[in-house]
Every structure is written in C-alpha cells, then in structure tokens.
Amino acid sequence: MAAKFDLNDDNVVVIIGSGAGGGTLGNELAQKGVNVVILEAGKRYTIEDFINDEWASFAQLAWTDARTTSGTWRVAKNFPNLPAWIVKAVGGTTTHWAGASLRFQPHEFKALTTYGKVEGANLHDWPLTLEEMEPFYARAEDKMGVTRTNGLPGLPGNNNFKVFKAGADKLGYKECNTGHMAINSVPRDNRNSCQQTGFCFQGCKWGAKWSTLYTEIPKGETTGHMEVRPESRVLRVEHDDSGKVNAVVYVDKDGARQRQKARIVCVAGNSIESPRLLLNSASSKYPDGLGNSSGQVGRNYMRHVTGSVYGVFEKPVHMYRGTTMAGIIRDEARNDPGRGFVGGYEFETLSLGIPFMAAFLDPGAWGRSFTSAMDDYPNMAGMWIVGEDMPQESNRVTLSPTVKDKFGLPVADVHFDDHPNDVAMRSHAYGQGQKLYDAVGAVRTLPTPPYPSTHNLGTNRMSEKASDGVVNKWGQSHDIRNLFVSDGSQFTTGGAENPTLTIVALAIRQAEYIAAQMNARAI
C-alpha cells in the first residue's frame, strides 16, 4: 500500500511532478526500495472521471495557471496566456498525450557534429549516444506496451489513416504505418485494448493508452516506498549551508504551507515550470537560481517545428473516429540538408472535434472562408507535423517582471521566435502535406498554424561541460549533486520524435544512477 512519510524524514527522494518523467522515476526508485515522495500540483482523477468533451476536459485537465508569452510566434498573439497545452493532474501530460513512442535517430544525439554550426542556433551534441540509450529505450517500450515492439501488433488503421496512407503511397513514401504507439493493441498489463473511441487527448477512458496515472504510480505505491501528494504546489527548493538541496516548500491541498525535507530533489514539472522553480529558488548562495552557474536555466526552449494540414474531400472521412494519432510517415525524418534545412520531421495523423477545430484551425479567423471549411468537417482528414527545431539561447523561460501567481511568485514568461531553419522546415512540411492530400483528390487543403506547445523541451539542458548546460548525462545538476532534472527540459536538442518515450527511457536510466549513488553514499 501507499507509504506515508514524515515531513522531517530527510532520507526521502522528493520528486516534483508525476508525469512521464516524475511518475516513471518514482516507480523505478520505489521498486528498488528507495523511499519517494511525489509532489504533484494537480488533482488525482480516475479513468472514470475523464470526459469525452473537448472543452469540458480542457477545463478538467489543462494547466491554465497564469503564464505570459513574448516573441514573434503566433501563439503569443492568439493564445497569449496559454503557451503550452499540457496537463495539471496526477499523471501529468501522460493523461493527454497521443501515445506516439519513437526512438531518437542516432544522428539526433549528435546534432552539432551532424548539422555543423548553424548561425543563431545553440547546438550541442548530447553527452550520451543512442547506443547508451538503447537498453533503456527497450525497457521503456516494454513498460509502455509500445505497438510494433516486443512482438506487439500495430493498431488497426482508421479512416483518417486510410486517407493518409493512400497519399503516402502516391507520393512514394515508404515508411508509413499505424505507428509505434503506447496504446494497447491487445489487452496487456491489466489494461484494455484500444476501442477506437477517439478522445485520446481527453484521457483514455479504457486505460488502453499508457499513462503514469494508472501504471507507474499505483505500481510504485504498491511497494510501500512511494507517497503521492496531489494538489501540492511547490514554491521553492531550499538548500543547506554547503549548497546541497535539503527541502522543498509547498502549499498543500488545504492551502497550508509545508516543508518536506529531502535527501535528493528531482524536478519534473515540465520545461516551463521546472526552470521557473529553479529560478524562483534563488538564494544568497545561488542568486541566479539553483543549478544556474551556466546561465542556461530557462534557455534553449524548444517546442518542435509543428503545424497541421487538413484536407477536404468530396466524400466523408470522419477523421475523429478512432485513435487520434493513428499513423505516421517517417520518410522526412532523415537529415537531408538538400531540402533547405537541417534535421527532419514526421507526419502523424491528427484530428480535432468541432469545438477545438473552431478554436485552432485558423485562430482569430472569421467569415465564409473559415466557416466553409468548418462546414466540410465530416469530409476532412488531418495530419500533424512534428520536426526538430533549433535551440536558441534567446528562446527562453524567464520570470515575469509583472505577473505573479496567487502565492506571490512570478509566473513564467515563454519567449519564442522561429529560427530560419524552423521556418524552412515548416514550409517544406506544409508543401508535402498539401501534396499528399492533393494526390488523393483533396478539393481544398488547409495549412494550419502551430497549436499551443505540447512538446516543451530543453530549458535545463544536458551538456558535457558545466559551462554549456544545466545537467550532466544523468540529469544531475552540474552545480548541486543531489539535485536532478527528470523531464523533457533535460533535452540537449529536440530530435524529430515525440519526446515521451525518451523522457521515460531517461527516467529509467536516471533511477539506476540515483539508486547506485545512494548505495555508494555518494549522495
């Protein structure tokens, strides 16, 4: 059963966040007998609580606490207080994610070596390689039940996939299938198989899609070594005179301020809240924030080159039926600078319901050009672009000088400008996506701008040298050896792949390291 630890227990590992990084790390440590307290800002829902309704689900799950935006990205204009579409709940964004689980390509761990210096980009190689990651990717795929791995069948293709696949064939693409999805194609791990319900983004009511909410977290609790405290909003991480972190201050579900002592602190609050917390934890010893001797905390914010293409056909598609992300094309994921940009991108099918289509098809648009597209909704097919964006030092999460949260702490400002490489990649992807639908008879194609970011990466990046980044190859702070970063903010570069599988693999690997370091009394 779930453990209960004392606030003064200074032998616990405190993990902030319960999503792909924090939830996985917590379970992995608990399985090894390490005592873990997970502080989660959001509420704890059950599968039964999830709602097949886009706005109602958004109100239930989305992180809508105040944030601000700046920069030239269109999100700052259309959604100035919603830079990211991520979740505030136990399980974090693993409740909302679509399930695509792709390994990085070998060259993506060596971005600087492969792409060379790109003006305006702060590229580095990761301090680890695909070979080092492979065993952990394998364990992550097994844990998550990823289709097309470990002998698991692929999911069946829905209508949206059929259109997508037909277009891929017409364009000569070779790598198109229903994906590597952390969605059960057969019953597994005491969870149902996919019933093609749609609403993957709204929380899977069958539990077919992997989420830490109903896998890692209950498994960790069963060990008796893990306690999850929902509705616990962390304000700051504290340290002792020697500089080691030793406690986490948070506001509990009743609004009372608490201080949990800690042997180790692991930050896994997503790439916006994690750097915000480190910056808000500044002290006289660390005036620029915790772990920030490099000045890189909050910098190199990445969000993937994204965008969507919708195609309108003469006959019905009903794209919303079945798995939201029902297929992938990987042919453009290679690095081929001959296309006019470095790095690559994936195409993945995507659908939105009427309420979100209205909000996101062309934010701010009105009139008949817009509404005639909405009128064609049943005849629409849709795809999403996800590609590698260039890390830039000036794309960053900072503390707002003006806006504070209800606890008096500055909120995060998210600044983003596209790099010219990002613009060239998106333009290429729009062109190919439109060609694909045209090839199967689209009467109209709609290149749709990026949604608020779902892939938030890089703001506490890994680096070989302490001067280049925030954490080492284990996600351990270069400055403070018992402070770890355990989410996508560790990413040195973004790759073209949806990040969750890599976050989970890194968490499994980090758990091994932390447990070994604890056993050796090194931390």
Place this chain on the structure above:
Amino acid sequence: MLGHHGAHAPHSPGRRLFLRRSSEIAFAAAVAVSSGGALISATEAWGLEVKGLQPETMKTLILMSRDIYPHDRLADRYYAIAAKPFDEKAAADPAQKDMFEKGVAALNALAGPGGYVGTGWEADRVALLHKISDQPMFEAVRSTLVVSLYNQQEIWPIFGYEGESFSKGGYIHRGFDDLDWL
C-alpha cells in the same frame, strides 16, 4: 432564457432542431422585440429574455454573430444561444455593458439609416464588420463566439460530428474504418 421557458415562445424549439434558415433578409423582420423587452422569433418559435442589454442591441449582436461565423444550415436560435454570454456579461459588469452598447451604436452609425440589422446583404454588413474588426468589442464578440457557438452539442450533428463515444463502446464496431471510396 431560450425556448419553451420563454413567456412568448409558442412551441418547444426541440422539434425545429434542424430548421434551416428561411431566407437571408428574414432576420430583421423575423426577430421582433416584445412589449416585455424580450426577443421573439415567430418563424423559429423561440424567445429570449434580455437582462443586461437593450433588446435591439442584443438583436444586432445575434445577427453580427451570424455574419462573423455564417453557417447557412444553422437556424438563428443557435446564434441567439451563442450570443447569450454577451447579455450575461453586460448584466454582470457595467463596463461590459458600456462596451457592447457603444460598440453596437457605433456599428449602427456606420451602417447609416436602418442600422446594421437593416442592411440587407451579408456582404455589406461584413464590410462594416471589417471596419470595426480592430475594436475591442469585435474581438470580445468573436473570441466568445468561437466557443459559445461551436461548443453547442446540439449543432454538432449538423456538422457531422458525433461527440461523446465512450458510452457507445467507441467506434471499433461503429465505423472507425468504414471509408470505402479510396
């Protein structure tokens, strides 16, 4: 409140769910202001009590809502429902009321004799909307409508969207892969 709870609504609106709008010019005549200050649609059989705004202002906002997001298959009642938040905001906040009343008055002044509602062609009204599209009132209307119109479950079937599916067992036996025209 809309529909059969309204004092002057002769019929339940339910049976007219898929009512198609009868004609472009009908709106000005079809929606009347009652002596009690409510909006009444005789052709579509609904009534709308107006709490915060002048009834004529609300009538203008309903037509403006249609002109911003024109769907010929949607009856006026759905736009009336979508416009209700404007009246509610006006009733709750004098600053909002002022914004809507002044914004609509300015729109009517731009339109000239007959005002916005009396401008017969959609294209002429849309030209007026373009002139005020950088005003806070316009963006307040549009950004509210994009939710209050498209989040009405009653209109989803008109758009061919089936909504909630879990209670029906998803689509695994209900056509997730029934596309046969490729």
